[in-house]
Amino acid sequence: MAGKPLLDVRALYKSFGKLEVLKGVDLAVAEKELVFVIGPSGSGKSTLLRCCNRLEEPSDGAIYVDGEEITAKLADLNAIRRGIGMVFQSFNLYPHMTAEGNVMLALRKVLKQPKAEARERALAALERVGLSDKADSYPNQLSGGQQQRVAIARALALEPKMVLFDEPTSALDPELVGSVLEVMRSLREAGMTMLVVSHEMRFARDAADRVVFMDGGNIVEQGPPEAIFGNPQHPRTRDFVSQIAR
Amino acid sequence: MNPEITQWDRFLDSFFKLEVMAKYLPSIIDGFLLTCHLALLVVVTGLTLGLFLAIVRAYEFWLTSWLIAVFADVMRALPPLVFILLLYFGLPAVGISMSGYVVTWLTLALVLAAFSEEIFRAGILATPKGQWEAARSTGLNFGRTLAYVIMPQAIRMTVPPLTNRTIAITKNTALGTVVGVGEILNAATTAQSFSGNASPLVMGALGYLILFVPVVIFGRWVETRFAWQKQ
Ligand SMILES: Nc1ncnc2c1ncn2[C@@H]1O[C@H](COP(=O)(O)OP(=O)(O)OP(=O)(O)O)[C@@H](O)[C@H]1O
Ligand SMILES: [Mg+2]
Numbered sequence: 001m002a003g004k005p006l007l008d009v010r011a012l013y014k015s016f017g018k019l020e021v022l023k024g025v026d027l028a029v030a031e032k033e034l035v036f037v038i039g040p041s042g043s044g045k046s047t048l049l050r051c052c053n054r055l056e057e058p059s060d061g062a063i064y065v066d067g068e069e070i071t072a073k074l075a076d077l078n079a080i081r082r083g084i085g086m087v088f089q090s091f092n093l094y095p096h097m098t099a100e101g102n103v104m105l106a107l108r109k110v111l112k113q114p115k116a117e118a119r120e121r122a123l124a125a126l127e128r129v130g131l132s133d134k135a136d137s138y139p140n141q142l143s144g145g146q147q148q149r150v151a152i153a154r155a156l157a158l159e160p161k162m163v164l165f166d167e168p169t170s171a172l173d174p175e176l177v178g179s180v181l182e183v184m185r186s187l188r189e190a191g192m193t194m195l196v197v198s199h200e201m202r203f204a205r206d207a208a209d210r211v212v213f214m215d216g217g218n219i220v221e222q223g224p225p226e227a228i229f230g231n232p233q234h235p236r237t238r239d240f241v242s243q244i245a246r
Numbered sequence: 247m248n249p250e251i252t253q254w255d256r257f258l259d260s261f262f263k264l265e266v267m268a269k270y271l272p273s274i275i276d277g278f279l280l281t282c283h284l285a286l287l288v289v290v291t292g293l294t295l296g297l298f299l300a301i302v303r304a305y306e307f308w309l310t311s312w313l314i315a316v317f318a319d320v321m322r323a324l325p326p327l328v329f330i331l332l333l334y335f336g337l338p339a340v341g342i343s344m345s346g347y348v349v350t351w352l353t354l355a356l357v358l359a360a361f362s363e364e365i366f367r368a369g370i371l372a373t374p375k376g377q378w379e380a381a382r383s384t385g386l387n388f389g390r391t392l393a394y395v396i397m398p399q400a401i402r403m404t405v406p407p408l409t410n411r412t413i414a415i416t417k418n419t420a421l422g423t424v425v426g427v428g429e430i431l432n433a434a435t436t437a438q439s440f441s442g443n444a445s446p447l448v449m450g451a452l453g454y455l456i457l458f459v460p461v462v463i464f465g466r467w468v469e470t471r472f473a474w475q476k477q
Contacts, residue, residue, distance in 0.1 A: 053383055055379055055382065055383060078385045078386070078387050079385065081382065081383055081384065081385045082384065082385030084383075085383075085384075086379075086380075086383040088376060088379065088380065090376050092374075092376035092377060092379065092380035093380070094377065094380070094381075094395055094399075095399065096398045096399055096402070105381075105384070105386070105394060105395075106381075106384035106385055106386060109386060109390050109394060110384060110385040110386055110390075151380075154380075154384065155383075155384070158384060158385070
């Protein structure tokens with residue numbers, strides 16, 4: 001792994017009541033790295049991701065972003081979240097705002113940018129995802145793929161240190177998946193650090209630096225995509241990979 | 247002699263006697279105007295308080311949430327007439343006396359606040375969790391998320407039930423008549439007892455129709471206007 005870790009998860013535990021979902025996860029993501037997380041349903045992938053911007057409160061362990069402990073008691077949550085973008089499976093665009101409005105909201109109300117500056121930056125972010133012509137469209141006038149790209153633009157506009165993706169393409173019709181993956185690929189080329197939960201194996205094979213396989217709240221195996229998909233060592237990894245390869 | 251004609255004449259004479267109508271028209275108009283501004287006052291203050299309470303409750307601080315829940319339950323359970331009589335005849339005993347107008351306004355505003363708080367709250371709870379998460383993940387704090395992301399959606403969802411409830415409660419301005427508020431019904435019943443004729447009551451009914459039919463139509467328009475498809 002090149003460089004110091006931008007994201008450093010150490011011995012992370014998370015329980016919901018009696019249900020232990022994360023059981024001591026250690027994971028480091030280097031700057032500009034694209035790490036894929038795969039694993040069966042319920043293995044804790046989303047929970048891990050959501051702990052990384054504290055949408056979920058870890059039960060134990062520590063998470064560092066760029067050397068700063070975001071799990072510290074007095075950590076400024078809103079400042080931390082501003083620096084970590086998140087893209088959701090269900091897009092979660094604000095339905096009462098245009099694409100541009102969606103992207104501008106945090107620029108205006110969190111970064112306190114003047115309107116003209118925020119608009120310029122929002123348009124630039126929409127341009128990056130190939131949607132500058134849809135700035136004035138409302139979410140219900142956009143296809144799923146376009147909505148997800150607006151959601152990516154909303155995260156990018158804040159110029160985050162890294163972006164978390166939770167199954168960004170699994171709510172999309174197959175023919176719309178490509179446009180979103182293309183945007184993610186361009187982000188990677190621009191050097192964005194990304195932690196991606198997804199089962200898009202083909203994309204993982206040619207874009208991911210590393211694939212992490214989770215099962216039952218633990219990281220079972222990790223390595224370069226060729227190794228995980230081509231020659232998995234652990235039987236559970238083998239099982240899972242053969243399932244998603246079908 | 248044709249008995250049908252006398253019946254018809256008697257009917258006209260007791261419900262549409264023109265000289266009685268002309269005589270009491272000014273007092274009915276006064277009542278109409280009073281009902282208008284009492285209703286407006288109830289709607290504005292009741293909805294504002296209801297919205298405020300729903301927002302406070304969204305912060306889920308146990309004490310305020312509990313107090314608001316108790317307030318909402320009590321005000322929704324109690325018949326407004328009982329509350330009006332209690333305030334009007336009960337409070338002077340402890341040295342607080344308010345005019346009938348103030349008592350009616352206060353009661354109906356509190357009832358509307360209680361119902362609208364519950365309706366706004368339902369709207370807030372019905373807004374998908376993902377909206378909160380998306381907004382919070384961009385660094386918006388709780389209050390701004392509520393203000394810019396959640397409430398605009400919640401309020402849209404609540405327009406139809408809110409309109410119906412507001413109309414229903416506003417009609418209760420007629421209850422003011424029992425504590426001497428000179429609104430439409432009061433003016434009409436007073437005129438009816440002075441004249442010994444039911445025509446003023448008919449005028450009162452017409453007054454209510456003139457006031458509330460447009461409101462009902464407006465409510466229907468708002469409902470269709472805001473019936474939008476969710477994402
Ligand atoms: N808020 C919550 N309250 C209670 N249990 C939860 C909560 N969130 C997640 N869980 C449970 O934690 C476990 C792990 O969930 P998580 O969403 O992290 O899995 P996942 O690996 O992302 O699965 P999927 O592939 O289905 O998205 C599941 O058993 C889930 O039911
Ligand atoms: Mg998940």
